[in-house]
Amino acid sequence: MTTICAVRQGGHTAIAGDGQVTLGEKVIMKQGAQKVRKIYDDQVAIGFAGGVADALTLEEWFEKKLKAYGGDLRRSAVELAQDWRKDPTLQKLEAMMIVMDRKNLLVVSGSGEVIEPDDNVVAIGSGGNYAQAASVAMLHHNPEMSAADIAKDAVNIAADIDVFTDHNVRVEAL
Numbered sequence: 001m002t003t004i005c006a007v008r009q010g011g012h013t014a015i016a017g018d019g020q021v022t023l024g025e026k027v028i029m030k031q032g033a034q035k036v037r038k039i040y041d042d043q044v045a046i047g048f049a050g051g052v053a054d055a056l057t058l059e060e061w062f063e064k065k066l067k068a069y070g071g072d073l074r075r076s077a078v079e080l081a082q083d084w085r086k087d088p089t090l091q092k093l094e095a096m097m098i099v100m101d102r103k104n105l106l107v108v109s110g111s112g113e114v115i116e117p118d119d120n121v122v123a124i125g126s127g128g129n130y131a132q133a134a135s136v137a138m139l140h141h142n143p144e145m146s147a148a149d150i151a152k153d154a155v156n157i158a159a160d161i162d163v164f165t166d167h168n169v170r171v172e173a174l
Helices: 052-068 073-086 128-141 147-161
Strands: 003-009 012-017 021-023 027-030 036-039 044-050 095-100 105-109 121-125 170-173
Touching: 003 044, 003 095, 003 128, 003 147, 012 036, 012 044, 012 095, 012 147, 036 052, 036 170, 044 052, 044 121, 052 073, 052 095, 073 095, 073 105, 095 121, 105 121, 121 128, 128 147, 147 170
Parallel strands: none
Antiparallel strands: 003 012, 003 121, 012 170, 021 027, 036 044, 044 095, 095 105
16 A cells, blocks of 8 residues: 645645555565556656556546646546546456645545545545644644644654555645
8 A cells, every 4th residue: 555645734735645556465576666656747646556558547537637627637537537437447447546635635545436625634544644643733733833744744644653654755736
């Protein structure tokens, strides 16, 4: 699995994710995978948890939706979620995705959910709960921290606890 964490703070948004790829439950295959990236002319950042091939398929599908809807993140996310539930090929994909632009922060899942967090923090993956708790604490007790620092520190905290998360953290900020 992995840990992906996104934070909105002080008018900035950032997403961070580790680079570990595991095979089954016992083997670390890679430590430098790129699970967060910018798309749509660097206006949107995304992060994935789940199967790598599935995640790449979803990224391509989502970028097509962004192009079709003129960069409207919310509409693109809803359309992707609807397709994900209905399309037999997409239904087999096992991944979750965080998508964000400068204004929106959303989780998109294969069960057709598009969720906007209440407190400007969202995290997914095996270490997601740890990263989310750490981010909320940092937001409340250290308001001068940047969104990028909070997201990165939260994934590193998750990596200290979750065996499927490593300290090779990549951050993308908008």
